[in-house]
Amino acid sequence: MRKLLMLLGVxxxxxxxxxxxxxxxxxxYPVTARKFPAPDPAQTGRLPGAKRTFTRAxxxxxxxxxxxxxASHPKMPDIVAHxxxxxxxxxxxxxLPNGQGRPENASLAGQPAAYIVQQVADMRSGLRKSxxxxxxxxxxxxxxxxxxxxAEVKIAADYFxxxxxxxxxxxxxxxxVPRTIVGDRNMMNVAPGPREPIGKRILELPENLERTExxxxxxxxxxxxxxxxxxxxxxxxxxxxxxxxxxxxxxPDYKGNGAVPALAGRSPAQIVRQLYDFKAGVRNGxxxxxxxxxxxxxxxxxxxxxAAYLASxxx
Ligand code: HEC
Ligand code: HEC
Numbered sequence: 676m677r678k679l680l681m682l683l684g685v686x687x688x689x690x691x692x693x694x695x696x697x698x699x700x701x702x703x704y705p706v707t708a709r710k711f712p713a714p715d716p717a718q719t720g721r722l723p724g725a726k727r728t729f730t731r732a733x734x735x736x737x738x739x740x741x742x743x744x745x746a747s748h749p750k751m752p753d754i755v756a757h758x759x760x761x762x763x764x765x766x767x768x769x770x771l772p773n774g775q776g777r778p779e780n781a782s783l784a785g786q787p788a789a790y791i792v793q794q795v796a797d798m799r800s801g802l803r804k805s806x807x808x809x810x811x812x813x814x815x816x817x818x819x820x821x822x823x824x825x826a827e828v829k830i831a832a833d834y835f836x837x838x839x840x841x842x843x844x845x846x847x848x849x850x851x852v853p854r855t856i857v858g859d860r861n862m863m864n865v866a867p868g869p870r871e872p873i874g875k876r877i878l879e880l881p882e883n884l885e886r887t888e889x890x891x892x893x894x895x896x897x898x899x900x901x902x903x904x905x906x907x908x909x910x911x912x913x914x915x916x917x918x919x920x921x922x923x924x925x926x927p928d929y930k931g932n933g934a935v936p937a938l939a940g941r942s943p944a945q946i947v948r949q950l951y952d953f954k955a956g957v958r959n960g961x962x963x964x965x966x967x968x969x970x971x972x973x974x975x976x977x978x979x980x981x982a983a984y985l986a987s988x989x990x
Pocket of ligand 1: 755765769786792794805813823832
């Protein structure tokens, strides 16, 4: 490991961080200036298999993670279920009570507790930022990190790291995709109209928009990826995309290793954002030094292929 680290240091010095030609891809960093009409706060929702009901107001309460299926996960600690007023929104509101996460945030289930603690600390100290300051979800996370304290984050990290991340993103290779718009809350949504060419994009869409809008923690996502991207991504991941094979640190099946995060089956939008952010130099926590040589020569196309492959794996 020591030798590997030294080698990486040399690579980091010689690798030029090329400017990223096209800016952050909109499909991985969806933002819109459009304002969406607020739903009727009194409307009541029901979900298949859930005994509880929530109103729209209830499901959008950031200090009370809507827990549709309390029997499907261990009891949430208070910080995960309710957060702390004024500034710490409930972790489970965005990351969901089962930690499965959504494309506009990140899955935390099964990630190493030490990794979760370090990332929030990095966000709090400003070592980890985002390539955009326009995604509301990310800005909210950075604010939560600043308002939270170490003891709270440790409790949340212990909770999420013990949960099992299960497959809930279906990766489909295709030439044509539904038309999409950037919808409310940084979500890519299907728009009316004929299908269109996928081009060089990954579109990660709710399996069921209605259920996702009710923050259903059992209704997952479909990721449409370009034909051939999974095989190209596999080759890149196994060769190391010009540096070390990803398995060297992320584990043989990309399920994480020590404090190094798991990648298998995780959101492709999240993976692309992070690969982009490392290269853009906005992730600078202690662990990021290991990733910088990995991304130094990564192009948009490579990031897309890598994310398609990793997302397609069994977690
Ligand atoms: C308002 C929504 C929101 C809340 C509440 C929230 N997060 Fe996040 N979190 C996000 C988003 C969005 C990201 C993705 C950031 C990015 O892509 O750069 C994220 C990312 C993270 C990451 C990094 C994951 C990774 O794989 O790199 C950790 C760790 C994390 N959150 C922990 C927490 C904890 C602990 C809490 C509760 C104290 C919490 N979050 C509350 C939205 C939220
Ligand atoms: C030398 C060890 C090492 C190698 C090799 C490596 N990684 Fe990483 N990776 C890390 C570490 C450590 C982190 C956590 C970084 C941090 O703390 O900010 C990380 C984080 C990441 C993340 C962010 C995950 C998240 O949820 O935020 C992604 C994505 C990633 N790596 C992908 C890759 C890919 C793809 C490859 C191969 C091309 C690769 N890594 C190779 C060590 C490595």
